[in-house]
Amino acid sequence: MSVYVMCLTSSGGIPLFSRQKGDNDTMTFSKIASLNGVHMFLKSQDISLLSTDLSDMTVIWKEFEQCIILIAIASGVTKYILDKFLDATFGAMVLFTGIDEIKNSKNIERLKKDMRLCSSIIDSLMDCLDIGDKISTKTNIVNMTECIISSENILLQTCLEGFMEYLDSIYGCVLVHGCVAAATEGWWSLDSVERKLLTIAITSESICTTYDIPVFLPCKSPNVAFRLVAITLINHVQILALCGPNPELTEIERFAVQCWKSNMDVLCTVEQCYPRNLPASVSLDNETLGFLLVNYKVEKFVLGRNLQCEKNRVIGSHRLDILRTFYHQAVEMFGLSVEHKENSDEKVITNAWKFTGAKETYLCSEYHKCHAVKHNDYILCVLYTSVVPTHTMRLISQKILKMIFSDKQIYW
Amino acid sequence: MSAINMNWLASAEGESLVHHFYVNSSKKRRFYGILERPSLPTSIEEVTYKIFMIGRSGVGKTSVVGKLAGTLESNNYTETNGIRKTNVFWPVKIWDKIVLIKLQFWDTSENSIKKYSHILSACKDKVDAMCSVFSFDDASSFNDIPYLMNTMTATKEKPANIVIGTKFKPWSSCVIDDAQIKEFEDKWKVKVIKIDASKSSIRSEMFDCSYQLNAICNILWNRDKEFISKLMGQS
Numbered sequence: 001m002s003v004y005v006m007c008l009t010s011s012g013g014i015p016l017f018s019r020q021k022g023d024n025d026t027m028t029f030s031k032i033a034s035l036n037g038v039h040m041f042l043k044s045q046d047i048s049l050l051s052t053d054l055s056d057m058t059v060i061w062k063e064f065e066q067c068i069i070l071i072a073i074a075s076g077v078t079k080y081i082l083d084k085f086l087d088a089t090f091g092a093m094v095l096f097t098g099i100d101e102i103k104n105s106k107n108i109e110r111l112k113k114d115m116r117l118c119s120s121i122i123d124s125l126m127d128c129l130d131i132g133d134k135i136s137t138k139t140n141i142v143n144m145t146e147c148i149i150s151s152e153n154i155l156l157q158t159c160l161e162g163f164m165e166y167l168d169s170i171y172g173c174v175l176v177h178g179c180v181a182a183a184t185e186g187w188w189s190l191d192s193v194e195r196k197l198l199t200i201a202i203t204s205e206s207i208c209t210t211y212d213i214p215v216f217l218p219c220k221s222p223n224v225a226f227r228l229v230a231i232t233l234i235n236h237v238q239i240l241a242l243c244g245p246n247p248e249l250t251e252i253e254r255f256a257v258q259c260w261k262s263n264m265d266v267l268c269t270v271e272q273c274y275p276r277n278l279p280a281s282v283s284l285d286n287e288t289l290g291f292l293l294v295n296y297k298v299e300k301f302v303l304g305r306n307l308q309c310e311k312n313r314v315i316g317s318h319r320l321d322i323l324r325t326f327y328h329q330a331v332e333m334f335g336l337s338v339e340h341k342e343n344s345d346e347k348v349i350t351n352a353w354k355f356t357g358a359k360e361t362y363l364c365s366e367y368h369k370c371h372a373v374k375h376n377d378y379i380l381c382v383l384y385t386s387v388v389p390t391h392t393m394r395l396i397s398q399k400i401l402k403m404i405f406s407d408k409q410i411y412w
Numbered sequence: 413m414s415a416i417n418m419n420w421l422a423s424a425e426g427e428s429l430v431h432h433f434y435v436n437s438s439k440k441r442r443f444y445g446i447l448e449r450p451s452l453p454t455s456i457e458e459v460t461y462k463i464f465m466i467g468r469s470g471v472g473k474t475s476v477v478g479k480l481a482g483t484l485e486s487n488n489y490t491e492t493n494g495i496r497k498t499n500v501f502w503p504v505k506i507w508d509k510i511v512l513i514k515l516q517f518w519d520t521s522e523n524s525i526k527k528y529s530h531i532l533s534a535c536k537d538k539v540d541a542m543c544s545v546f547s548f549d550d551a552s553s554f555n556d557i558p559y560l561m562n563t564m565t566a567t568k569e570k571p572a573n574i575v576i577g578t579k580f581k582p583w584s585s586c587v588i589d590d591a592q593i594k595e596f597e598d599k600w601k602v603k604v605i606k607i608d609a610s611k612s613s614i615r616s617e618m619f620d621c622s623y624q625l626n627a628i629c630n631i632l633w634n635r636d637k638e639f640i641s642k643l644m645g646q647s
């Protein structure tokens with residue numbers, strides 16, 4: 001199974017880049033040209049080509065800002081997610097280059113070079129797709145923010161807010177192994193693509209102590225760059241903040257030390273929560289391998305693991321990526337329906353999930369069972385071993401919901 | 413003779429401290445956030461230096477820092493975007509005293525400097541050393557070095573000069589030969605620190621770059637000494 005993404009200019013059909021993942025042949029130039037040709041031809045006939053289904057693959061086309069064509073080909077990925085993936089890919093192009101440069105670049109070679117800056121981000125976005133090629137330790141989702149729940153999140157939140165006030169910024173978060181443990185209200189007000197790109201921009205880089213990277217926000221600020229500052233407080237725990245020209249990096253670091261040094265033990269406790277991603281107070285039964293808890297309004301999720309099972313079982317049976325597949329294929333398809341809201345003055349189209357269909361759904365396979373249940377704005381998907389009786393799944397799922405939502409210490 | 417004992421890490425005393433820098437019992441170096449430091453006895457003094465990495469695009473600045481920090485993961489090249497600052501803790505024995513040196517490497521790229529004005533000033537501010545990097549397989553990057561070193565003498569901190577040559581292959585001929593290096597060293601009174609960042613050996617990784625890190629610390633130490641003796645001379 002595999003995924004390809006290609007980028008061309010709308011006007012000239014000049015390829016800017018192409019990336020791929022999986023055990024697949026490389027995409028030849030002639031194939032890229034014909035894929036683009038079909039789209040271009042239909043456009044000249046006033047027809048917009050959106051997608052096509054091959055026996056084992058889906059192809060989707062999308063034009064951005066009347067200047068860039070992105071084409072994705074993938075197997076095992078829903079169209080909805082592929083569409084989100086292309087939005088995120090275009091966002092990644094804007095992130096380091098700015099929309100102006102992309103729209104008005106006279107120099108194609110320079111633009112190609114600029115596009116190379118975001119190639120590791122695009123690779124990470126492809127890792128979020130559900131092409132089932134490898135058992136990765138991390139299961140990420142392209143259109144949602146990955147979170148971690150710890151009993152210390154409230155303390156972190158307070159501390160983060162103090163820190164952000166000093167920076168005179170409203171956009172900040174605390175990352176633990178790449179998962180958001182606490183974030184400001186402003187951070188949640190960013191578009192989900194922006195949130196994803198900002199965290200990937202830091203986590204896809206090799207590790208260093210402090211980053212200060214100029215970034216454009218694809219939705220909020222495509223023309224004016226912010227500074228994305230990331231500081232590693234302790235190994236695997238970072239704070240991310242968007243700020244303006246001031247204060248200087250050294251200043252920010254100095255204040256970060258002041259602000260956080262009295263909370264060393266809190267930071268260490270949160271770090272220990274990974275890879276379980278849950279506070280100690282939430283305990284999972286033996287037949288529960290893990291769960292995916294999604295807030296589909298805010299577009300964030302937590303993947304909770306039962307480490308006890310991980311120890312006792314053969315490697316590979318503990319595949320939390322099954323939950324991602326289940327969520328995309330069953331929950332998003334049947335439980336949720338997309339509502340297109342067109343905002344004509346700003347020319348932005350927001351896709352807001354509105355819950356319509358089923359309230360619960362389940363799936364049984366040879367090795368696993370999955371069960372999903374809705375609770376307010378949340379959807380909980382649980383991965384069970386196949387021994388669990390089908391009718392008890394919902395009881396256990398309810399128990400997990402209760403554990404998470406009745407505990408006042410749990411905040412995310 | 414250098415004030416820093418270049419082989420100290422391999423001595424019994426050095427070995428007894430090395431494990432503080434590893435992740436648990438592995439031979440992988442531990443990475444420290446800004447709130448952390450190696451758990452050495454607090455009696456050991458810590459000295460911090462800021463080093464700004466300069467040099468043409470693609471010569472290997474980011475790789476060198478990754479190698480010296482023990483965090484280098486891949487040999488894939490992507491141009492550095494913005495500022496990346498990496499702290500490296502390194503224990504040295506200066507005369508008879510153990511000192512924990514904290515090297516702060518500031519790494520960026522020519523393109524970032526060109527595109528965003530705040531980057532150069534942030535990197536140059538209160539800098540202790542300029543580290544000019546060239547690649548042994550690119551003669552023009554070597555010819556740039558005197559010019560790079562000169563751009564810095566203007567800054568008021570009078571930073572020390574460190575020169576690093578990457579992609580060094582001791583057993584095969586390089587585009588830049590020994591005689592050229594010798595001539596350069598005599599003329600500019602700096603020793604070229606040679607490194608092959610992509611090379612990995614079976615030894616624990618920390619010993620792989622101990623020569624280079626000691627050499628860097630030595631240059632910084634000498635600068636401090638000169639600075640102090642100048643101060644004393646004035647008074």
Ligand SMILES: Nc1nc2c(ncn2[C@@H]2O[C@H](COP(=O)(O)OP(=O)(O)OP(=O)(O)O)[C@@H](O)[C@H]2O)c(=O)[nH]1
Nearest residue numbers: 469470471472473474475487489492521579608609
């Ligand atoms: N064999 C070998 N390859 C090296 C060495 N140093 C760097 N490279 C390779 O050279 C390429 C460029 O290295 P970088 O460290 O990214 O170069 P840079 O100076 O940071 O480049 P900019 O960020 O664009 O300024 C990478 O593919 C490295 O793997 C070395 O000592 N030996």
Ligand SMILES: [Mg+2]
Nearest residue numbers: 473474491492
């Ligand atoms: Mg670099």
